[in-house]
Amino acid sequence: MIKINCDLCGKRAESLAKVGIEGVQLDVCNDCARFGKVVQQPKRLDAKSQVMRMKSQARQKEEKMELLVENYAEVIRKKRESMGFTQKDFARKISEKEATVHKIETGALAPPLSLAKKLERFLGVRLVEEYEESHETSKGRRINGFTLGDFINVKK
Template sequence: MQCEICGKDADTAVKVRIEGSEMMVCSNCKTLGQEVKKKPEKPKKTTKKTTKKQKISVKREKSPQRKSVYDEMDQIIPEYGSLIRNAREEKGLTQEELADKINEKSSIISKLENEKKLPEEKVIKKLESFLEIKLRE
C-alpha cells in the first residue's frame, strides 16, 4: 500500500480525514488528520415474504374521500370573459376605468376578459355588483 500523502510504501495504512477528504496514509502522515474509525456493520434487515393469498386476505379500510374546494364553489359560466367585456363596454368604460371603480388592477380585468384567469370570489362579487351581471351558474 502506498501512502496517499508522501508516497512511501506502507505495510499498514490508516484511514484519516484531512480537510474533509478521507485518505489512506502511512503511520508518519496519520498525524496530519483525524483517524476515521470504522463503523460497526449493521445487521441486514430481513423481510418477510408474503404470498398472493396472504396479500388478498388483508383488508384495508378505505380512507374518507377528501372534499375538493371546487365541490362547494358555484360554477363560473362559460364565456365569462365576453360577458364581462360586453357589460363593461355597455357602461362605456375602459378596462382601466373599470379596474379603478372596483379597486382592482387593470391587468386582472384584461386577463379575465381574455379568459386567461379565473376570477377570485371577491372579484366575482365586485364585478357582479358593479356591472349588474351574473357570473355563476
C-alpha cells in the first residue's frame, strides 16, 4: 500500500480527500477536509458583496484605494430628488439607462468608480472615498478564522 501524507497537517492518512482551498487543489486527510468545504460554499451575490469585491480589486491594483461610500444609493436618490429630477430625467442627463439609475438607487447595482465619479460631479455629492492600503490588508483572505498561511505553518 502506498503511504501518502496529508498536504495540510503532514500526517499519513489511509484515504485522502481532494479539496479546493483558495483555489488550490490539495489532498488532505479526513481531519483537514473540513477546511476545504468552507470555501466551497456559494457566496452571496448581493449589493454588499459587490462592494466588497470592488474593495478587494482596488486593494490589488492601487496603493490608495477608492471605495464607494456604503450608503451611495441613498445619497444619490436624495440628491437627485432634491434637484427635482425623475430617474428618467436624471438618466438622460448623465447618458445612462433609466434601469441603471434605478438599480443604483435601490442598491442592486454598485456603480463602477468611473460612473460614481460622473455622478459625484453631476450631483455635487461625495460617493467615492480614498483609503490607505494598510487599512484593510489585515482583513484580507481570511476564511473562517484560517488563512492559507495558517495551513502552511501547520505543515512545517
